[in-house]
Amino acid sequence: MTERKRRKPGETRDKLMNAALELVGKGRHFASLGIREVTRQAGVVPTSFYRHFRNMDDLGLQLxxxxxxxxxxxxxxxxxxxxxxxxxxxxxxxxxxxxxxxxxxxxxxxxxxxxxxxxxxxxxxxxxxxxxxxxxxxxxxxxxxxxxxxxxxxxxxxxxxxxxxxxxxxxxxxxxxxxxxxxxxxxxxxxxxxxxxxxxxxxxxxxxxxxxxx
Amino acid sequence: MTERKRRKPGETRDKLMNAALELVGKGRHFASLGIREVTRQAGVVPTSFYRHFRNMDDLGLQLxxxxxxxxxxxxxxxxxxxxxxxxxxxxxxxxxxxxxxxxxxxxxxxxxxxxxxxxxxxxxxxxxxxxxxxxxxxxxxxxxxxxxxxxxxxxxxxxxxxxxxxxxxxxxxxxxxxxxxxxxxxxxxxxxxxxxxxxxxxxxxxxxxxxxxx
DNA sequence: GCCACTTGTGTACATTCGTTCACATAACGT
DNA sequence: ACGTTATGTGAACGAATGTACACAAGTGGC
Known part of the structure; x- marks a missing residue:
């Protein structure tokens, strides 16, 4: 792989990070978010989460x-x-x-x-x-x-x-x-x-x- | 009831609030605490929680x-x-x-x-x-x-x-x-x-x- | 064209969760 | 002393959770 490799404009990784942000914007606290909850908000199956993040803390770091x-x-x-x-x-x-x-x-x-x-x-x-x-x-x-x-x-x-x-x-x-x-x-x-x-x-x-x- | 009525010196209510504080002090975030977790830390059965608080937010308010x-x-x-x-x-x-x-x-x-x-x-x-x-x-x-x-x-x-x-x-x-x-x-x-x-x-x-x- | 690899999906399982209910026991008012 | 109330316990439920595994589909390099 050379440089950019985003196969789709709507990458799942971004969808997950945006989903977490949306939940936070809706009044939830980031520390109380779960993997399943975020994937649900992103419209993605829970397993996909692990393709991009090791856990919620990892997602937080990338945020x-x-x-x-x-x-x-x-x-x-x-x-x-x-x-x-x-x-x-x-x-x-x-x-x-x-x-x-x-x-x-x-x-x-x-x-x-x-x-x-x-x-x-x-x-x-x-x-x-x-x-x-x-x-x-x-x-x-x-x-x-x-x-x-x-x-x-x-x-x-x-x-x-x-x-x-x-x-x-x-x-x-x-x-x-x-x-x-x-x-x-x-x-x-x-x-x-x-x-x-x-x-x-x-x-x-x-x-x-x-x-x-x- | 007139005034003080604490039946035991170690009231369950205080035990629960202290348990939540202990978990927070150990690095956990309050928003991520669950009822069972707090009661476990307090050495109390989960049901006892509802004798004193309606939910975790209520406990937070009393804190x-x-x-x-x-x-x-x-x-x-x-x-x-x-x-x-x-x-x-x-x-x-x-x-x-x-x-x-x-x-x-x-x-x-x-x-x-x-x-x-x-x-x-x-x-x-x-x-x-x-x-x-x-x-x-x-x-x-x-x-x-x-x-x-x-x-x-x-x-x-x-x-x-x-x-x-x-x-x-x-x-x-x-x-x-x-x-x-x-x-x-x-x-x-x-x-x-x-x-x-x-x-x-x-x-x-x-x-x-x-x-x-x- | 084929192979390695990344990404997404579906199923599955053991744990944990919040909450309810029926029941025990101690404290207080009278 | 007695009944009422506040407080604690145990078992149980349905739902949600984190995570693992096997598989499909699309991609890039050669």
Whole structure:
């Protein structure tokens, strides 16, 4: 075999992964899914599962890989759309929320996996978040927005930003995808969180901070 | 019945809830636990389960209630030990981590439940976090540490603090409870997160923030 | 054209599951 | 003391589960 070998456009492997995502999107937790359940949702006989995955954890790991692609797409779009720095946070949060809406099941899976059953999936997602924070740091450096921060403090700030956005996932998956009002509230709140963090970063000086003294 | 009626010191109800927690602490995800599995772990016959819970979701809800007690104990200890304001964040994070170590399963359950299967459990945990943030706001007001913030901005800050600490749960449950070095790293990092947030709060002015301008 | 291999299917089996029912026993109100 | 209620037990069921094996069908290389 040389390269692509997908014999049919609708591969069973993709059908199974999509089936798992659909179930997760319908409110089920990934850890509670069974092999038979997934194959049933995919319209495939249970035995086919083993042609592509060793067990459900394996499927979860491959879902994490696809999740990585989704996140990279989102990052690319963010970089393309954030032209002027003064709208950086507004735009970024909006793009994030838009992608969550568009790929809801993927992000629900991500939120579940962070405290999930499989240690490997956990580590995979955390690795994606680390990568995201690292790229964010590069971008901020390139835009010359954080010249007063050393590398360690920049990394700290970006990590906190990524965590804050990731946590807002738990808000987003708690409201109906059509509840535009609630989603707008979450968007505004998340943006304000980031503003608060960046105000902190702007006044941050390496070394001991005089705590709580304004 | 008037008040206490526990016929035996080891009630079956507690045995079941503890059994579920033990399984969660052993790495299992709550959403994947079955009734038989829990009763087996508790050393009880499966039928006994229905004497106390209607289903697993019900047990989860009652676990959330107990989790509330754990959190309130932690809050009380924090209030008692944080005497001088200059060590506020250090002490609070240390107390948090100590309680997580002490009640590991409970907090793993909490981390799982945030993106869990049962909407009711999700809402219960979020409600606990809201309460926690609200109490934190009261304390900061009482200590006169945030006089320059209006109520809305104080609430915003406290929410972000609680989220940040809650997110560090996913770090804590990812390392072995005996890995003191890693835990110390998490403690220091979480503390620095909070310092960053409070530096932001100290320089926060209501209304539009000039983003990223130092 | 043929052979090796990947992929999908059907059947099958032992386990486990959730849930029900009838029955025992201990606790409490009165 | 007695009856009512709460709590625990055992056996049993139908259904669902994970996994194995044998077989069909399509594919690529030669």
């Amino acid at each position: 994490v890989d696809e999740l990585g692609l989704v996140l990279r797409r989102m990052m690319r779009e963010a970089r393309a759309n954030v032209l002027q720095a003064d709208r950086l946070m507004d735009e970024s949060v909006a793009i994030f929320i838009s992608h969550v809406q568009q790929n809801r099941s993927f992000f629900v899976f991500m939120a579940q996996g962070m405290a999930g059953e499989s240690r490997a999936v956990q580590e995979g997602i955390r690795s994606e978040l680390r990568f995201f924070a690292s790229e964010l740091g590069n971008d901020l450096r390139r835009l010359r927005l954080v010249d007063h921060l050393n590398d360690g403090d920049l990394e700290l700030t970006c990590d906190l930003v990524v965590r804050t956005v990731a946590f807002s996932l738990t808000d987003l998956i708690g409201v109906s995808p059509e509840d535009d009002y609630q989603i707008e509230q979450i968007r505004k709140r998340t943006t304000r969180f980031l503003q608060l963090i960046f105000v902190g970063a702007a006044h941050w000086r390496t070394g001991e901070q005089a705590p709580l003294s304004s | 959330v209630d107990e989790l509330g007690l754990v959190l309130r104990r932690m809050m009380r200890e924090a209030r008692a030990n944080v005497l001088q304001a200059d060590r506020l964040m250090d002490e609070s994070v240390a107390i948090f981590i100590s309680h997580v170590q002490q009640n590991r399963s409970f907090f793993v359950f909490m981390a799982q439940g945030m993106a869990g299967e049962s909407r009711a459990v999700q809402e219960g945990i979020r409600s606990e976090l809201r309460f926690f943030a609200s109490e934190l706001g009261n304390d900061l007001r009482r200590l006169r540490l945030v006089d320059h913030l209006n109520d809305g901005d104080l609430e915003l800050t406290c929410d972000l603090v609680v989220r940040t600490v809650a997110f560090s749960l996913t770090d804590l449950i990812g390392v072995s409870p005996e890995d003191d070095y890693q835990i110390e790293q998490i403690r220091k990092r979480t503390t620095r997160f909070l310092q960053l947030i409070f530096v932001g709060a100290a320089h926060w002015r209501t209304g539009e923030q000039a983003p990223l301008s130092s």
